[in-house]
Amino acid sequence: MEFGEFSTVNVSERGDALLVSINRPQAMNALSTQVVADLDAVVTKCAQLLESAPEQGWPFRAVIITGEGEKAFAAGADIVEMSDYDPEQARAYAESMHKVTLALEALPVPVIAAVNGHALGGGCELALACDWIIASENASFGQPEITLGIIPGFGGCVRLPRRVPLGVAREMILTGNPLKAQRALEVGLVNCVCPDKEALLECADELVSSIARRSPVAVGRAKRTMAQADALTVHDGLNVELDAFSAVFGSEDSRVGRQAFVNKRAAEFPGR
Numbered sequence: 001m002e003f004g005e006f007s008t009v010n011v012s013e014r015g016d017a018l019l020v021s022i023n024r025p026q027a028m029n030a031l032s033t034q035v036v037a038d039l040d041a042v043v044t045k046c047a048q049l050l051e052s053a054p055e056q057g058w059p060f061r062a063v064i065i066t067g068e069g070e071k072a073f074a075a076g077a078d079i080v081e082m083s084d085y086d087p088e089q090a091r092a093y094a095e096s097m098h099k100v101t102l103a104l105e106a107l108p109v110p111v112i113a114a115v116n117g118h119a120l121g122g123g124c125e126l127a128l129a130c131d132w133i134i135a136s137e138n139a140s141f142g143q144p145e146i147t148l149g150i151i152p153g154f155g156g157c158v159r160l161p162r163r164v165p166l167g168v169a170r171e172m173i174l175t176g177n178p179l180k181a182q183r184a185l186e187v188g189l190v191n192c193v194c195p196d197k198e199a200l201l202e203c204a205d206e207l208v209s210s211i212a213r214r215s216p217v218a219v220g221r222a223k224r225t226m227a228q229a230d231a232l233t234v235h236d237g238l239n240v241e242l243d244a245f246s247a248v249f250g251s252e253d254s255r256v257g258r259q260a261f262v263n264k265r266a267a268e269f270p271g272r
Contacts, residue, residue: 025069076121094153101129108220125154142178215253
Protein backbone atom coordinates (compact mmCIF):
# COMPACT_ATOMS: atom_id res chain seq x y z
CA MET A 1 0.00 0.00 0.00
CA GLU A 2 1.30 3.42 -0.96
CA PHE A 3 0.50 6.24 1.43
CA GLY A 4 3.25 8.65 0.47
CA GLU A 5 5.48 10.58 2.84
CA PHE A 6 4.24 12.69 5.72
CA SER A 7 6.34 15.05 7.79
CA THR A 8 4.66 14.29 11.12
CA VAL A 9 3.08 10.84 10.74
CA ASN A 10 4.59 7.44 9.96
CA VAL A 11 2.46 4.82 8.22
CA SER A 12 3.41 1.15 7.90
CA GLU A 13 1.87 -2.28 7.62
CA ARG A 14 1.89 -4.42 10.76
CA GLY A 15 0.44 -7.85 10.09
CA ASP A 16 -3.22 -7.43 9.20
CA ALA A 17 -3.24 -3.85 10.49
CA LEU A 18 -2.16 -0.44 9.35
CA LEU A 19 0.08 1.23 11.95
CA VAL A 20 -0.22 5.01 12.11
CA SER A 21 2.30 6.68 14.40
CA ILE A 22 2.41 10.39 15.25
CA ASN A 23 6.03 11.42 14.81
CA ARG A 24 6.78 14.55 16.84
CA PRO A 25 8.45 13.03 19.91
CA GLN A 26 10.48 16.20 20.49
CA ALA A 27 7.16 18.03 20.98
CA MET A 28 5.45 15.20 22.89
CA ASN A 29 3.57 14.40 19.67
CA ALA A 30 1.46 17.54 20.07
CA LEU A 31 -1.29 17.89 17.49
CA SER A 32 -0.09 20.80 15.40
CA THR A 33 -2.03 21.87 12.32
CA GLN A 34 0.45 19.84 10.26
CA VAL A 35 -0.16 16.70 12.33
CA VAL A 36 -3.91 17.16 11.93
CA ALA A 37 -3.50 17.65 8.17
CA ASP A 38 -1.33 14.53 7.91
CA LEU A 39 -3.80 12.47 9.96
CA ASP A 40 -6.61 13.73 7.75
CA ALA A 41 -4.74 12.64 4.62
CA VAL A 42 -4.00 9.20 6.09
CA VAL A 43 -7.56 8.55 7.25
CA THR A 44 -8.95 9.77 3.92
CA LYS A 45 -6.66 7.33 2.11
CA CYS A 46 -7.76 4.54 4.45
CA ALA A 47 -11.39 5.22 3.61
CA GLN A 48 -10.63 5.22 -0.11
CA LEU A 49 -8.80 1.88 0.08
CA LEU A 50 -11.59 0.28 2.09
CA GLU A 51 -14.38 1.62 -0.11
CA SER A 52 -13.86 -1.13 -2.70
CA ALA A 53 -12.81 -3.79 -0.17
CA PRO A 54 -15.65 -6.31 -0.57
CA GLU A 55 -14.99 -6.62 -4.31
CA GLN A 56 -11.20 -6.23 -4.40
CA GLY A 57 -10.18 -7.69 -1.04
CA TRP A 58 -9.49 -6.07 2.31
CA PRO A 59 -6.10 -4.26 2.34
CA PHE A 60 -6.05 -4.26 6.16
CA ARG A 61 -8.42 -5.37 8.91
CA ALA A 62 -7.71 -2.73 11.55
CA VAL A 63 -5.90 0.54 12.17
CA ILE A 64 -3.55 1.02 15.13
CA ILE A 65 -2.77 4.60 16.17
CA THR A 66 0.16 5.30 18.48
CA GLY A 67 2.85 7.88 19.16
CA GLU A 68 6.59 7.70 18.50
CA GLY A 69 8.78 7.53 21.57
CA GLU A 70 8.01 6.46 25.13
CA LYS A 71 6.71 9.70 26.66
CA ALA A 72 3.53 10.54 24.79
CA PHE A 73 0.78 9.20 22.60
CA ALA A 74 -0.16 12.82 21.93
CA ALA A 75 0.14 15.54 24.55
CA GLY A 76 -2.74 17.60 23.22
CA ALA A 77 -3.01 20.55 20.90
CA ASP A 78 0.06 22.59 20.03
CA ILE A 79 -0.44 25.36 22.59
CA VAL A 80 2.44 27.45 21.26
CA GLU A 81 0.90 27.40 17.80
CA MET A 82 -2.56 28.33 19.08
CA SER A 83 -1.41 30.87 21.68
CA ASP A 84 -2.66 33.85 19.65
CA TYR A 85 -5.72 32.25 18.03
CA ASP A 86 -8.91 34.28 17.85
CA PRO A 87 -12.33 32.56 18.08
CA GLU A 88 -12.57 31.99 14.34
CA GLN A 89 -9.11 30.40 14.14
CA ALA A 90 -9.86 28.23 17.16
CA ARG A 91 -13.08 27.04 15.54
CA ALA A 92 -11.33 26.19 12.26
CA TYR A 93 -8.63 24.26 14.14
CA ALA A 94 -11.22 22.25 16.08
CA GLU A 95 -13.26 21.58 12.95
CA SER A 96 -10.21 20.16 11.20
CA MET A 97 -9.74 17.69 14.05
CA HIS A 98 -13.46 16.88 14.10
CA LYS A 99 -13.08 15.81 10.47
CA VAL A 100 -10.33 13.37 11.46
CA THR A 101 -12.15 11.85 14.43
CA LEU A 102 -15.46 11.48 12.60
CA ALA A 103 -13.65 9.83 9.68
CA LEU A 104 -11.97 7.38 12.07
CA GLU A 105 -15.33 6.46 13.56
CA ALA A 106 -16.75 5.95 10.06
CA LEU A 107 -14.05 3.49 8.93
CA PRO A 108 -15.51 -0.01 8.41
CA VAL A 109 -12.61 -1.56 10.34
CA PRO A 110 -11.83 -1.24 14.07
CA VAL A 111 -9.40 1.46 15.17
CA ILE A 112 -7.16 0.77 18.16
CA ALA A 113 -5.46 3.53 20.15
CA ALA A 114 -2.21 2.14 21.58
CA VAL A 115 -1.45 4.77 24.21
CA ASN A 116 2.13 5.00 25.41
CA GLY A 117 2.72 7.83 27.86
CA HIS A 118 0.55 10.92 27.94
CA ALA A 119 -2.78 11.22 26.12
CA LEU A 120 -3.81 14.71 27.12
CA GLY A 121 -6.27 17.19 25.67
CA GLY A 122 -6.53 16.52 21.96
CA GLY A 123 -4.52 13.34 22.42
CA CYS A 124 -7.14 11.96 24.79
CA GLU A 125 -9.85 13.10 22.37
CA LEU A 126 -8.12 11.32 19.48
CA ALA A 127 -8.05 8.12 21.54
CA LEU A 128 -11.74 8.55 22.39
CA ALA A 129 -12.57 8.39 18.67
CA CYS A 130 -11.05 4.90 18.50
CA ASP A 131 -12.95 1.66 19.07
CA TRP A 132 -10.51 0.35 21.66
CA ILE A 133 -8.00 2.07 23.89
CA ILE A 134 -5.12 0.02 25.25
CA ALA A 135 -2.46 1.60 27.42
CA SER A 136 1.03 1.10 28.78
CA GLU A 137 1.52 1.34 32.55
CA ASN A 138 3.06 4.81 32.18
CA ALA A 139 0.03 6.15 30.29
CA SER A 140 -2.10 8.99 31.59
CA PHE A 141 -5.34 10.44 30.26
CA GLY A 142 -6.58 13.94 30.82
CA GLN A 143 -8.49 16.97 29.58
CA PRO A 144 -6.40 19.79 31.06
CA GLU A 145 -7.90 22.56 28.91
CA ILE A 146 -9.67 24.08 31.93
CA THR A 147 -6.25 24.99 33.38
CA LEU A 148 -5.73 27.24 30.35
CA GLY A 149 -9.12 28.90 30.68
CA ILE A 150 -10.61 26.97 27.76
CA ILE A 151 -12.57 23.73 27.32
CA PRO A 152 -12.08 20.57 25.25
CA GLY A 153 -12.75 21.30 21.58
CA PHE A 154 -11.95 18.06 19.75
CA GLY A 155 -14.86 16.04 21.15
CA GLY A 156 -13.97 15.57 24.80
CA CYS A 157 -17.18 17.09 26.15
CA VAL A 158 -19.16 14.74 23.91
CA ARG A 159 -17.27 11.44 23.77
CA LEU A 160 -15.76 11.26 27.27
CA PRO A 161 -19.15 11.12 29.08
CA ARG A 162 -20.14 8.33 26.70
CA ARG A 163 -17.03 6.30 27.53
CA VAL A 164 -16.83 6.70 31.32
CA PRO A 165 -19.33 7.41 34.13
CA LEU A 166 -20.60 10.99 33.97
CA GLY A 167 -19.09 11.85 37.34
CA VAL A 168 -15.65 10.75 36.16
CA ALA A 169 -15.97 12.76 32.95
CA ARG A 170 -17.00 15.84 34.91
CA GLU A 171 -14.08 15.44 37.28
CA MET A 172 -11.59 15.12 34.42
CA ILE A 173 -12.97 18.05 32.43
CA LEU A 174 -13.81 20.46 35.27
CA THR A 175 -10.62 19.93 37.30
CA GLY A 176 -8.19 19.11 34.52
CA ASN A 177 -6.74 16.34 36.68
CA PRO A 178 -5.49 13.31 34.71
CA LEU A 179 -6.11 9.61 35.29
CA LYS A 180 -3.30 7.09 35.55
CA ALA A 181 -3.55 3.95 33.43
CA GLN A 182 -4.88 1.67 36.17
CA ARG A 183 -7.58 4.14 37.17
CA ALA A 184 -8.51 4.56 33.50
CA LEU A 185 -8.90 0.78 33.33
CA GLU A 186 -11.12 0.75 36.43
CA VAL A 187 -13.54 3.34 35.01
CA GLY A 188 -13.74 1.69 31.59
CA LEU A 189 -11.76 4.25 29.62
CA VAL A 190 -9.20 1.66 28.52
CA ASN A 191 -9.59 -2.02 27.69
CA CYS A 192 -6.28 -3.30 29.03
CA VAL A 193 -3.00 -2.10 30.53
CA CYS A 194 0.38 -3.45 29.38
CA PRO A 195 3.78 -3.14 31.08
CA ASP A 196 5.56 -1.26 28.28
CA LYS A 197 5.31 -0.15 24.66
CA GLU A 198 6.55 -3.45 23.24
CA ALA A 199 3.87 -5.34 25.16
CA LEU A 200 1.37 -2.66 24.16
CA LEU A 201 1.89 -3.31 20.46
CA GLU A 202 1.81 -7.07 21.06
CA CYS A 203 -1.58 -6.62 22.74
CA ALA A 204 -2.73 -4.64 19.71
CA ASP A 205 -1.49 -7.48 17.49
CA GLU A 206 -3.60 -9.97 19.45
CA LEU A 207 -6.71 -7.84 19.01
CA VAL A 208 -6.02 -7.53 15.29
CA SER A 209 -5.52 -11.29 15.05
CA SER A 210 -8.95 -11.83 16.61
CA ILE A 211 -10.52 -9.32 14.23
CA ALA A 212 -8.85 -10.92 11.21
CA ARG A 213 -10.56 -14.25 11.98
CA ARG A 214 -14.00 -12.64 11.85
CA SER A 215 -16.15 -11.62 8.91
CA PRO A 216 -15.06 -8.15 7.75
CA VAL A 217 -18.58 -7.55 6.48
CA ALA A 218 -20.10 -8.31 9.88
CA VAL A 219 -17.42 -6.38 11.78
CA GLY A 220 -17.96 -3.28 9.68
CA ARG A 221 -21.74 -3.50 9.90
CA ALA A 222 -21.66 -4.04 13.68
CA LYS A 223 -19.38 -1.04 14.16
CA ARG A 224 -21.65 1.17 12.06
CA THR A 225 -24.79 -0.10 13.79
CA MET A 226 -23.44 0.66 17.27
CA ALA A 227 -22.43 4.16 16.17
CA GLN A 228 -25.84 4.87 14.64
CA ALA A 229 -27.78 3.46 17.59
CA ASP A 230 -25.73 5.37 20.16
CA ALA A 231 -27.56 8.63 19.46
CA LEU A 232 -31.04 7.07 19.29
CA THR A 233 -33.73 5.94 21.68
CA VAL A 234 -33.77 2.21 22.45
CA HIS A 235 -36.78 1.77 20.17
CA ASP A 236 -35.17 3.56 17.22
CA GLY A 237 -31.85 1.87 17.88
CA LEU A 238 -33.52 -1.54 17.74
CA ASN A 239 -34.91 -0.66 14.33
CA VAL A 240 -31.42 0.24 13.10
CA GLU A 241 -30.10 -3.05 14.48
CA LEU A 242 -32.97 -4.98 12.90
CA ASP A 243 -32.18 -3.54 9.46
CA ALA A 244 -28.48 -4.36 9.85
CA PHE A 245 -29.14 -7.84 11.26
CA SER A 246 -31.37 -8.82 8.36
CA ALA A 247 -29.04 -7.24 5.77
CA VAL A 248 -25.97 -9.25 6.79
CA PHE A 249 -27.89 -12.47 6.17
CA GLY A 250 -27.53 -11.63 2.48
CA SER A 251 -23.73 -11.69 2.61
CA GLU A 252 -21.56 -14.56 1.47
CA ASP A 253 -19.75 -14.33 4.81
CA SER A 254 -23.01 -15.10 6.59
CA ARG A 255 -23.63 -18.15 4.45
CA VAL A 256 -20.07 -19.42 4.97
CA GLY A 257 -20.19 -18.78 8.72
CA ARG A 258 -23.47 -20.58 9.28
CA GLN A 259 -22.43 -23.53 7.16
CA ALA A 260 -19.12 -23.81 8.99
CA PHE A 261 -20.93 -23.88 12.33
CA VAL A 262 -23.28 -26.63 11.14
CA ASN A 263 -20.30 -28.64 9.87
CA LYS A 264 -18.32 -28.02 13.09
CA ARG A 265 -15.34 -26.37 11.44
CA ALA A 266 -13.72 -22.93 11.54
CA ALA A 267 -15.15 -20.45 9.06
CA GLU A 268 -12.90 -18.96 6.39
CA PHE A 269 -14.69 -15.77 5.49
CA PRO A 270 -14.29 -14.48 1.92
CA GLY A 271 -14.99 -10.91 3.02
CA ARG A 272 -18.09 -10.41 0.88
